[in-house]
Amino acid sequence: MLTNEPLLLRAGTLDLELSPSVGGAIRSFGWVEQERRTPILRRCHGDADTVLDMASFPLVPFVNRIRGGRFHFRDRAISLRPNMTGDLSPLHGQGWLGEWTVEAQGSRSAALSFVHPAGEWPWDYEARQLFALDERGLSLSLTCRNLSAEPMPCGLGQHPYFPCTPDTIIDTEVTHAWEIDEQVLPVAKVPAEGRFDLHRRKVCGQGLDHGFGGWSGTASMSDPSWPFAVRMSSPTARFFQLYSPPTGGIFVAEPVTHANAALNEPEERWPELGLRVLEPGEEMSLEMRIEVVPA
Numbered sequence: 001m002l003t004n005e006p007l008l009l010r011a012g013t014l015d016l017e018l019s020p021s022v023g024g025a026i027r028s029f030g031w032v033e034q035e036r037r038t039p040i041l042r043r044c045h046g047d048a049d050t051v052l053d054m055a056s057f058p059l060v061p062f063v064n065r066i067r068g069g070r071f072h073f074r075d076r077a078i079s080l081r082p083n084m085t086g087d088l089s090p091l092h093g094q095g096w097l098g099e100w101t102v103e104a105q106g107s108r109s110a111a112l113s114f115v116h117p118a119g120e121w122p123w124d125y126e127a128r129q130l131f132a133l134d135e136r137g138l139s140l141s142l143t144c145r146n147l148s149a150e151p152m153p154c155g156l157g158q159h160p161y162f163p164c165t166p167d168t169i170i171d172t173e174v175t176h177a178w179e180i181d182e183q184v185l186p187v188a189k190v191p192a193e194g195r196f197d198l199h200r201r202k203v204c205g206q207g208l209d210h211g212f213g214g215w216s217g218t219a220s221m222s223d224p225s226w227p228f229a230v231r232m233s234s235p236t237a238r239f240f241q242l243y244s245p246p247t248g249g250i251f252v253a254e255p256v257t258h259a260n261a262a263l264n265e266p267e268e269r270w271p272e273l274g275l276r277v278l279e280p281g282e283e284m285s286l287e288m289r290i291e292v293v294p295a
Contacts, residue, residue, distance in 0.1 A: 001102045011108050012135030014292060019044075024100035024112045024129055025054035026160070029138060031228055031292060038227055040292060042161040042250050057096045059157035060114075060127045060144050062275075064211065064241060064260035065089040067185055071263040073153055080120050089183060089261075092159070095127050108133045115147075123152040137291040145283035153263060153270070154278045156286040157237070157256035162230070164204035164244075164251050168223040171200045174240055175214025178260065184209050186260050198242070205248035211260040215240040219253055222295075231291040238274050255288055 006027055007018040017027040029041040041055035051057050069080040069090045080090045083097060100112040114127045124147035132139045146152040162168075177196035178186035192198065192212060203221070215238055222229040234255030241254035258274030265273060276284050 002099060007102065007105055007110050009106075009108055009110060009131065009133045011133040014040075014133060014135065014137070016131065016133050016138060018110060018112070018131065019049060019054065020100040020102050020112050022049045022054060023051035023057045023096040023098065024114060024127075025051055025057040025096070028055050029290070033227065039163050040228070040230060040290065042163045051096050054161075056158060056160035057092075058127065058129055058142050059092045059155075059159055059254070059256065060095040060142060061093050061116075061121070061123075061125055061152070061154045061156070062263060063092060063155050063157035063254070063256040063258060065091045065183075065185055067183075067261050067264045073263075073267070074151075076122070078120075078122065087183075089185065092157075094121060096159070100129070103128075118148065123148040123150065125152065125154075136293075137289060140288045140290075141285055142288075143283055143285040144278070146278035146280055149280050151277050151279055154276050154284055155256070155258040155262070155274065156284065157241070157254050158234075158286065158288050159252060159254050160232070160290070161250050161252050162221060164248065165223055165225060166202065166204055166248070167225070168202065168204045168221065168251075169200060170198060170203040170219060170221050170242075170251075170253065172198045172219035172240065173214075173216035174198055174212035176212065178211045178213075180210060184260075186211060189213075203242075203244055203251050205246055206244035206251075207246040208242050208244045210242060211256075212240040212242065213238070213259060215255075217255075221253070227295050229293045229295060231293065232288065233291070234286065234288045236286050237288075255286065257284070257286055 009016040103111040130141040237255035243252035262273035
């Protein structure tokens with residue numbers, strides 16, 4: 001079922017609102033207690049329902065950027081147009097810009113699907129998201145299945161926006177980072193030290209838009225003003241993307257299966273950079289859990 005109406009799930013003190021028609025996105029995820037609502041992810045803040053105003057959205061079938069929209073896969077040259085104003089490199093695939101179908105909905109769960117027919121991205125695929133809300137948090141599964149008769153490169157991610165103040169702390173383990181150029185594309189791999197150290201550091205207003213490797217698969221976030229702490233986990237993601245604009249107010253902590261611009265690297269490097277090649281009918285999944293622990 002295609003619908004422009006949001007879906008609302010509730011469990012205990014938690015509520016989750018989904019916008020299937022806007023990129024299969026999460027519109028809001030919050031903690032409600034004694035008539036006070038505290039956002040866990042930022043609430044959709046725009047007058048228009050555009051995906052960049054949402055609280056989180058799926059990344060499929062690749063994450064972050066393809067340099068100049070061009071890459072080669074075996075005997076094929078692929079060219080994709082930009083898909084975000086002001087950025088010459090297309091990013092995040094097609095799912096975040098598409099309408100998702102509601103396959104199932106309950107009071108605490110929902111299933112969404114998105115089918116992409118071959119076009120500029122010359123492979124057919126189907127993506128599915130399964131949302132399960134309980135009293136302690138949200139579990140989300142994103143799956144992509146290759147519907148084409150030929151192998152397809154694939155990567156997955158989630159793009160959750162968290163609210164923040166100058167006192168918000170992130171705590172996670174990464175081994176290395178990529179320095180970036182003015183187009184937010186990686187240019188050099190460096191140890192995760194100094195400004196790239198993500199161990200118990202303030203995360204708001206840091207001027208970061210970087211990819212990290214050697215991720216532990218878990219990240220904790222806390223703030224003295226929150227009535228809870230947050231623990232995000234994704235055991236199938238080896239890479240992590242952090243966006244913390246200098247203006248503050250929000251940050252994005254993305255569990256992702258491959259490095260930024262990995263499609264621009266030779267295929268023999270794809271396994272170390274996290275890219276998969278799906279055979280016809282094969283699928284891959286990314287799991288994410290956002291645990292909410294009362295303070």
